[in-house]
Amino acid sequence: MNRSPLAPAAFPDLPAIAGVSLRTARAGYKAWERADLTLAILDDGTSVAGVTTKSRCPSPEVEWCRRALVLGRARALVVNAGNANAFTGNRGRAAVEAIAARVAGALACQPSDVFVASTGVIGVPLPIDKAEAGLDAALAAPVVAWEGAANAIATTDTFAKGASATAIVDGRTVTISGIVKGSGMIAPDMATMLGFIFTDAAVEPGFLQKALEDANETTFSCITVDGDTSTSDTVLAFATGHAGNRPLGREDDAGADAFRAALADVCRQLAHLVVRDGEGASKFIRIDVDGAESDRSAHRIAMSIANSPLVKTAIAGEDANWGRVVMAVGKAGEPAERDKLSIAFGGIEVARDGLVVEGYDEAPVAAHLMGDEIEISVDLKLGDGRATVWTCDLTHGYIAINADYRS
Amino acid sequence: MNRSPLAPAAFPDLPAIAGVSLRTARAGYKAWERADLTLAILDDGTSVAGVTTKSRCPSPEVEWCRRALVLGRARALVVNAGNANAFTGNRGRAAVEAIAARVAGALACQPSDVFVASTGVIGVPLPIDKAEAGLDAALAAPVVAWEGAANAIATTDTFAKGASATAIVDGRTVTISGIVKGSGMIAPDMATMLGFIFTDAAVEPGFLQKALEDANETTFSCITVDGDTSTSDTVLAFATGHAGNRPLGREDDAGADAFRAALADVCRQLAHLVVRDGEGASKFIRIDVDGAESDRSAHRIAMSIANSPLVKTAIAGEDANWGRVVMAVGKAGEPAERDKLSIAFGGIEVARDGLVVEGYDEAPVAAHLMGDEIEISVDLKLGDGRATVWTCDLTHGYIAINADYRS
Numbered sequence: 040m041n042r043s044p045l046a047p048a049a050f051p052d053l054p055a056i057a058g059v060s061l062r063t064a065r066a067g068y069k070a071w072e073r074a075d076l077t078l079a080i081l082d083d084g085t086s087v088a089g090v091t092t093k094s095r096c097p098s099p100e101v102e103w104c105r106r107a108l109v110l111g112r113a114r115a116l117v118v119n120a121g122n123a124n125a126f127t128g129n130r131g132r133a134a135v136e137a138i139a140a141r142v143a144g145a146l147a148c149q150p151s152d153v154f155v156a157s158t159g160v161i162g163v164p165l166p167i168d169k170a171e172a173g174l175d176a177a178l179a180a181p182v183v184a185w186e187g188a189a190n191a192i193a194t195t196d197t198f199a200k201g202a203s204a205t206a207i208v209d210g211r212t213v214t215i216s217g218i219v220k221g222s223g224m225i226a227p228d229m230a231t232m233l234g235f236i237f238t239d240a241a242v243e244p245g246f247l248q249k250a251l252e253d254a255n256e257t258t259f260s261c262i263t264v265d266g267d268t269s270t271s272d273t274v275l276a277f278a279t280g281h282a283g284n285r286p287l288g289r290e291d292d293a294g295a296d297a298f299r300a301a302l303a304d305v306c307r308q309l310a311h312l313v314v315r316d317g318e319g320a321s322k323f324i325r326i327d328v329d330g331a332e333s334d335r336s337a338h339r340i341a342m343s344i345a346n347s348p349l350v351k352t353a354i355a356g357e358d359a360n361w362g363r364v365v366m367a368v369g370k371a372g373e374p375a376e377r378d379k380l381s382i383a384f385g386g387i388e389v390a391r392d393g394l395v396v397e398g399y400d401e402a403p404v405a406a407h408l409m410g411d412e413i414e415i416s417v418d419l420k421l422g423d424g425r426a427t428v429w430t431c432d433l434t435h436g437y438i439a440i441n442a443d444y445r446s
Numbered sequence: 447m448n449r450s451p452l453a454p455a456a457f458p459d460l461p462a463i464a465g466v467s468l469r470t471a472r473a474g475y476k477a478w479e480r481a482d483l484t485l486a487i488l489d490d491g492t493s494v495a496g497v498t499t500k501s502r503c504p505s506p507e508v509e510w511c512r513r514a515l516v517l518g519r520a521r522a523l524v525v526n527a528g529n530a531n532a533f534t535g536n537r538g539r540a541a542v543e544a545i546a547a548r549v550a551g552a553l554a555c556q557p558s559d560v561f562v563a564s565t566g567v568i569g570v571p572l573p574i575d576k577a578e579a580g581l582d583a584a585l586a587a588p589v590v591a592w593e594g595a596a597n598a599i600a601t602t603d604t605f606a607k608g609a610s611a612t613a614i615v616d617g618r619t620v621t622i623s624g625i626v627k628g629s630g631m632i633a634p635d636m637a638t639m640l641g642f643i644f645t646d647a648a649v650e651p652g653f654l655q656k657a658l659e660d661a662n663e664t665t666f667s668c669i670t671v672d673g674d675t676s677t678s679d680t681v682l683a684f685a686t687g688h689a690g691n692r693p694l695g696r697e698d699d700a701g702a703d704a705f706r707a708a709l710a711d712v713c714r715q716l717a718h719l720v721v722r723d724g725e726g727a728s729k730f731i732r733i734d735v736d737g738a739e740s741d742r743s744a745h746r747i748a749m750s751i752a753n754s755p756l757v758k759t760a761i762a763g764e765d766a767n768w769g770r771v772v773m774a775v776g777k778a779g780e781p782a783e784r785d786k787l788s789i790a791f792g793g794i795e796v797a798r799d800g801l802v803v804e805g806y807d808e809a810p811v812a813a814h815l816m817g818d819e820i821e822i823s824v825d826l827k828l829g830d831g832r833a834t835v836w837t838c839d840l841t842h843g844y845i846a847i848n849a850d851y852r853s
Contacts, residue, residue: 096776096784126772126784128801161769224476265755270769270776348672348755348840349848356849362568362677365533369503369677377503378535394535394695395569433755434849441756442763 045315045323045411045431046198053185053201055217056237058082058279062180063191066173068121068159068166074191078175079116079235080146085279087113087154088248090255093270098125099132100155103139104273108111109152111244114152114236115142118192119170120220121159125270130164137167141174156233156273158220159194181246192233195440196222196316202308206240206301208294209284213240215301217276217429219309222264222303222316234259234274234309240298241280243288251276254303258310261338261428264317265437266346276302315423319436322354324413324429331424336373338426344415348391351433357408361389368417379420386414452722452730452818452838453605460592460608460623463644465489469587470549470598473580475528475566475573481598483580485521486642487553492686493648494561495655498660499679505532506539507562510546511680514558517680518651520684521559522549523642525599526577527627532677535789537571544574548581563640563680565627566601595641596625599640602847603629603723609715613647613708615701616691620647622708624683626716629671629723641666641681642715647705648687650695657706658683658713660786665713668745668835671724672844673753683709721836726843731820731836738831743780745833750778751822758840766808766813768796786827793821 059081063074089108091101106114117138124131139150146152157165189199202353203216221232242250251274259274280286287295315323326344331337345352347367353360361382368375378393385407388396407413413432466488471483496510496515512759514520522543531538546557553559559661564572590598596606610623628639649657658681666681687693694702722730738744753759754774760767768789775782785800792814814820820839 092776093779093780094773095780095782096772096775096787102729107715123769126769126797126800128785161772163799164801267756267770267777269772270773329815331727347674348844349674352845352848355845358849362530362533363674365503365568366501366674366677367498369501370674371502372500373502375502377533390533390569392535393533394537394571396639416549433845435842436847437755438759438762438840438845441759442765442841 041197043197043316043320044443045320050186050189050199051201051203053203054214056214056216056279057239057281058085059237060182061188062177063187064173064176064180065181066119066169068119068169075120076177076189077118077191078174078177081113081115081277082279082281083114085113085246085277086111086247087277088244088251089273089274089275090252092270094270096126096270098123098157098271099135100124100157101271101273103135104154104275107154110151112152113154114146114148116275117142117174118233119157119165120192120194122157122163122165123159123271124157124165125161127162127164134165134167134170137189138170138174141171145178154275156271158233158271161270185216185218192218192220194220195318196220198316200309200312200316202305202312204301204304206294206297208240208287208298211282211284213238213282213284213298213303217305217309219313221313222318232272232313235303236276238278239282240278241282241284241286242278243286246287246289247276247278250299250302253299254306258303258306262310262314263342263345263428263430265444302406311429314431317431318440319434320431321434322411322413322432324354324415324431325427325431327416327427328419329425332374332420332422333424334426337424337444338415338428339373340368340371341426341428343367345428345430348433354408354413355432355434357405359384359389359404359408364415374421376421377421381418381420383416384408384414448604450604450723450727452727457593457596457606458610459607460610463621463623463686464646464688465492466644466684467589468595469584469596471580471583471587473526473576475526475576482527483584484525484595485581485584488520488522488684489686489688490521492520493518493651493654494682494684495651495658496680496682497648497659499677500675503533505530505564505678506542507531507564508680510542511561511682512539514561519559520561521553521555523561523682524549524581525640526564526572527601528853529564529570529572530566530568530678531564531572534569534571534794538584541572541574541577542769545577545581548578550757552585560681563678565640565678568677577695579585592623592625597626599627601627603627605723607716607719607723609712610706611708611711613701613704613845615647615694615705618689618691620645620689620691621664624712624716625796626720629725633703634848639679639720643683643712645685646689647685648689648796649685650693653686653694653696654683658711660706661710661713665710665717669717669721669836670749670752670835671721673775691842713749718836720837721838724838725847727838728841729818729820729839731761731822731838732834733837734823734834735826735829736832737826739781739829740831741833744831746780747775747778747824748833748835750774752835752837755840762839762841763816766791766796766811766815771822771824781828782826783828788825790823791815791821
């Protein structure tokens with residue numbers, strides 16, 4: 040697969056996190072010559088938080104993580120790429136349990152301290168023998184840097200994705216580094232894809248959970264590639280505590296706001312990278328909706344625009360077809376008044392109060408659409424609700440990738 | 447545009463309806479050499495019923511029809527193709543009023559007896575001068591048959607669409623003939639596209655309205671091409687009364703059931719024709735969902751499958767990727783239990799009780815997927831709710847058509 044034209048020039052210089060060691064191995068889940076099993080070993084005392092798919096048909100990995108998250112502590116993370124192990128019944132559950140047991144044995148911890156995520160084709164049980172051999176190889180392998188892990192968790196991704204941020208907490212600089220994979224089956228209203236975030240900050244699990252949920256709501260839950268929601272979506276955040284700050288536990292702790300902002304910043308960077316690797320994407324699209332009756336209503340309208348195949352193909356064709364934006368606003372089912380609606384592309388108003396602006400000049404709009412960073416703004420002029428979502432265009436590349444992915 | 451590979455061999459032999467005369471003209475809404483204005487003149491005493499888009503940004507034509515439908519009588523229908531006149535403010539409203547006034551003057555009826563529908567690009571006010579000249583030409587033009595009208599109302603359609611049925615009502619044979627246009631911006635949960643149905647039966651407006659709404663619910667509202675809902679969707683049914691039956695007014699009138707069944711049959715045929723002309727379609731897909739908690743829940747799950755780009759591209763690629771069906775069930779947000787779920791393609795079960803069937807043989811499934819009539823069945827095993835929807839696959843053709851439609 041060619042690298043997405045929207046990819047950053049290079050993988051960022053991501054700081055290591057004290058208390059986290061990364062290893063990869065080739066379990067051979069698919070017939071490929073690459074590492075496809077990632078093992079992150081976490082020092083004792085690591086807190087964990089997570090958000091998972093709202094799919095009614097979640098993978099056994101998602102169910103495993105949900106149960107383990109209740110305890111709030113983690114010693115290891117295992118990520119399998121090439122097989123999602125979803126919709127595989129008892130055999131899928133057994134594979135997850137076998138992985139957790141093997142790692143727990145090696146690290147002398149509880150199986151519930153081991154988090155597992157898998158991504159790839161749905162419906163094929165994860166082969167336990169390959170997983171176990173891969174784990175043994177990973178346990179014996181040298182430590183790798185973030186880019187190695189980011190590559191090992193990828194499937195249809197065309198580039199490795201990572202991001203980091205720092206914050207001052209209780210007088211200490213804490214660092215947050217994260218990696219993510221995702222390109223298709225990326226959809227709204229939940230934690231999408233697989234994302235793993237690590238920090239050396241000391242953070243109590245409850246605080247970390249709340250901070251992650253809040254960050255998720257304005258980042259991962261605000262992106263969409265195709266409106267299709269994975270069975271395996273999982274974002275986990277691990278805090279090793281090695282920075283030595285007094286553990287963050289309350290909203291008014293010193294540095295709580297800074298930590299939350301840095302975590303949200305990493306989540307936003309990672310979410311944008313997923314959109315930039317959206318299957319077939321040639322344009323990165325930001326959609327702002329203002330003046331809705333509520334933020335929730337604005338979000339739904341923004342997602343209706345972002346998921347409209349007609350809007351997405353118009354952007355692919357560099358066509359300022361704002362009529363399709365009107366259509367997508369209208370179909371969202373949210374309060375909207377046609378004759379108050381205004382629409383802008385790249386900050387240039389094209390329609391105001393329900394009709395095209397007087398003396399509309401398409402030239403500057405067309406110039407904006409020829410770039411690869413597109414902005415669509417809608418003002419409903421009904422209230423104070425607002426939302427921003429990010430998506431990509433819909434091109435022949437998406438069809439080419441998905442009409443023959445499994446074969 | 448090439449004729450859809452799913453098109454029927456020829457336009458059907460559609461019976462004329464006494465009391466309905468069809469005329470077309472070239473208003474020149476686009477730079478094309480074809481009739482793009484259709485005028486149906488209806489004899490005095492014609493009842494009318496209609497269902498319109500649920501879009502929050504409807505066209506002025508939709509608003510006009512809604513108001514006129516309250517009166518329940520019709521003398522004419524005007525359909526403009528090439529310009530939807532939606533999102534055009536007062537100028538759009540003025541165009542509709544001018545059309546109704548001109549036809550009312552010519553036929554010596556009320557403007558509210560004139561129904562108007564327009565389809566095409568959104569955001570450009572319908573040019574009143576072209577509409578008026580076109581109307582004058584149509585009023586003076588010879589009568590055309592159904593196929594001429596079906597061609598004149600088309601836009602991105604690749605073939606003319608019509609269907610008919612008969613019923614015995616009160617000892618008389620009544621005939622129902624209808625035409626429809628639609629290919630993209632076709633979506634669930636409402637009357638989609640433009641459809642016009644004519645019958646010589648005598649039917650009171652209230653009964654006709656109820657019969658049309660009921661028929662719509664299991665036909666037009668159960669198809670989707672791209673999940674995008676038009677600003678202009680309108681289906682109107684006109685009953686001239688020339689068959690001479692005692693007017694149908696109540697559910698227990700003689701022939702009421704037969705008429706309702708025949709009307710639903712015409713609606714279903716027309717709805718299927720729209721799917722067969724879905725933009726870029728190469729496969730006609732029927733999706734059955736059984737065992738849901740309710741019919742409504744089944745419908746939502748079926749639509750989630752039908753609108754999933756990953757399911758649609760898998761079918762385009764003739765890939766029995768039932769994992770994507772699981773994904774689409776899971777994301778629907780409706781009650782579902784992964785470990786009870788069964789899935790079949792072409793009647794061949796591929797997954798049962800949450801995992802692939804024992805000894806799964808992909809060969810017969812692959813053979814089914816190579817055809818152009820695909821069946822996907824899902825059994826949730828939770829209750830008695832069931833639904834059927836129809837859609838098409840998602841191919842390069844859809845991208846090609848929509849990345850440069852307006853230009």
